[in-house]
Amino acid sequence: MSDSLERLYQAVLAARDLDPATSRTARLFQRGPSRMAKKLAEEAIEVVIDAVNGKADAVVRESADLLYNLTVLWASAGVKPEDVWREMDRREDLLGIAEKLPKSAVKMPKALSGKAIADEAAADKVLPKELAKSTAAPAARRRIVALENRSIRKRH
Numbered sequence: 001m002s003d004s005l006e007r008l009y010q011a012v013l014a015a016r017d018l019d020p021a022t023s024r025t026a027r028l029f030q031r032g033p034s035r036m037a038k039k040l041a042e043e044a045i046e047v048v049i050d051a052v053n054g055k056a057d058a059v060v061r062e063s064a065d066l067l068y069n070l071t072v073l074w075a076s077a078g079v080k081p082e083d084v085w086r087e088m089d090r091r092e093d094l095l096g097i098a099e100k101l102p103k104s105a106v107k108m109p110k111a112l113s114g115k116a117i118a119d120e121a122a123a124d125k126v127l128p129k130e131l132a133k134s135t136a137a138p139a140a141r142r143r144i145v146a147l148e149n150r151s152i153r154k155r156h
Contacts, residue, residue, distance in 0.1 A: 005071065005081050012068075012075045028072050036076055040069040 015025035028036050043066040050058035074081070 002081060002085055005067065008068065008071050009075065009081050012071050016075065025072060028069075029076065033073065033076050036069065036073045040066070040073055043069050 012025055015023050016029045018026040020027040020030045028039065043062060046062040047059055047066055050062055071081075074084070
């Protein structure tokens, strides 16, 4: 898949300086990032609508449009496909799968929930608060990695 997107990206770069009267890509570049973003959003909505309506063929067609418009926006922003793949790899290394990073604190797994801790404490004759302090906190945390080109602010 990444080879196909790389070829698409190269085609977008090659077409950006063509005549806007004959090239859709050149026309998008001429109109700027806000128009590119609007087209990307429109295609995303079309994919969602077709998916909800169970129209697999339409999802395929609209997904191709979505990827094209995403690639145009990447090129405009100076983002290369390998930048995106590198971020996906980083997430996979961090989380075990290439998923979106959580926006809030990570929830404690059910195995470490209050009931499980209380049950374990009763079996071991340990106070639940002491057990929670000693075992739950480290297991619920994920390693935090700062992203390149972003400043890290301290919480006060």
